[in-house]
Amino acid sequence: MSLPVLHVCIATGQNAANLIPLEQYDAREVWILQTPAMRQSAANLEMALRREGRTVLRIDFDDSSPATMTQAATAIAERLDGRHVVLHVTGGTKLMVLALRDGLRYVEAGDGRLEILYADTARQQIDWLGAEARTDAMGDQLDLRQMLLVQGYRIDGDSRHAAAQQRAAARAQVTRDMGDNAARYGRFFSSLAVLASRAAESGQERDLTQHFHYPPGGQSAQLMRLAHDKGLLSWDGEETITFADRAVAQYFAGGWLEEFVLLKLTGGLLKPGRFSSNLRVLSGDRNVPNEIDAMVVHRNRALLIECKTGQQGKAQEAIYKLSQLRQLLGGSVASALYISAQPVSEEARNRANEYHVQVLCGEDIGRFVPWLREWLSR
Incomplete structure (x- = not known):
């Protein structure tokens, strides 16, 4: 019986790009290469990957110099003789990728096979390099739970419960x-x-x-x-x-504003498990709580929403907090939306633009569903 295809990926601060192809191609055996700086990130990816029948192994990778990277890549290649290997080059530095590509080519010296893929989350595609080069459309793989896990967070509570509904x-x-x-x-x-x-x-x-x-x-x-x-x-x-x-x-x-958003989110636009409101999450390593009014995941991208009824003096503070949570909970391709029942000052709007937070306020609140449809179509 032939062994399953082995996927080798590099832990990175944006691990969603690693998780998406692993889910899309139903990877059953995964090696995660972790540099000293990416141990926690590797642990987050492993947590998101764990499920029945899947084998996950974390391997230390010394990236302190070109020599140590070459040695590490050669040592990994020696363990893969005769295997069908898929190398994920989305994470890691250019030097790491080059060292791994050169080292793993030894796999093909015998009965093994090497394929290389790159997950382009911006273009929503997965590129395969090598003799059989191709591009696959990126599937809608990640749900809310997976997105949070790969970022190092888990759900502690939300308002999807029957009583709140x-x-x-x-x-x-x-x-x-x-x-x-x-x-x-x-x-x-x-x-x-x-x-x-x-x-x-x-x-x-x-x-x-x-x-x-x-x-x-x-x-x-x-x-x-x-x-x-x-x-x-x-x-x-x-x-x-x-x-x-x-x-x-x-x-x-x-x-009421949070419930307004919840009512619109539950209107059939989103798949089950892809959104939640009044969400409380904990970081996996420190158990530090973070709260967000609503979060949506669609086509492997996250949208974080903060709702405020007024509090003009606190708008800039809330926008800053939202921008931080966008990066922490959703990663580099996440979006953030600040909704206010009252008009937002020009100063607060400028701060929102600076932090890449979009704003719906006052009379624009009624446009939330068209805005959401446009975001879902991107």
Whole structure:
């Protein structure tokens, strides 16, 4: 019985490019070459690869000099006599790749076979080099769990649970009205959020009752009547409102925007297992928690979403945090979207551009689904 094809890859800081072809070609035996600087990255890749029947081996690779790289490549080649080897050259330095290519050519001196592939995530293709050169379309391989694992994180909690879904469904009409008509509400969102925050942060039952400076009118009055009819609050038609409980107050303080995004994500645009909201993840080595309002994975790319109802003074801080999480959780090809119910200042927009974070705010919130469709088509 012939041995399975052996895949040899180099651990890198962008391991999704390693994992994609390994999944696409159903690699059953994988050797991960780890330099001293990439031991943790190799461990992340191994964690993402582990499943029934798959053999994964991590091998130290000394990249301190051309001589040590040549020696390491030769030692690896001696262990592969007679094997069908696929060398992944997506990771590693140019010198490492050259040393491995030259060293592994000894495999073909006997009964072995060597193929070389490069995963081009930007072009969504996998290039095969050698006598039978070809290009394969890159398949949609990675789900949310795999994307996080290969980046060194695991899911600690999210809001896909039934209870959260039921709560969101019960007030979906209110949520959709607020998001779809965000342009019409204007500053009313800020007034409502301030009152809701006071009620949510207080431990006193009496503080569930709050007062506007003036009675809501027009579209805002329609929203208050809808919320009243749904049992979320009581409104006397004038300045006074009473939130049903602290959880409802938290909803109007900002949680509604997260639920708006969740409702749109669950509308059939995405595959199961490719998105989550109110996500809490832990790093594998330090157990440091990170939270993100929503994350989507499509065609091996991640999209991280942060939702804010107002808080103009905190916009730049939130945008900076989102840009950091984009790199940590999604890697170099990930995207980030900042959604705000209130307009974003020019200074904050400039900061978003600097950090490669896209912005939807105010009246643009209703364009979230068209924006998402465009991102999915890229």
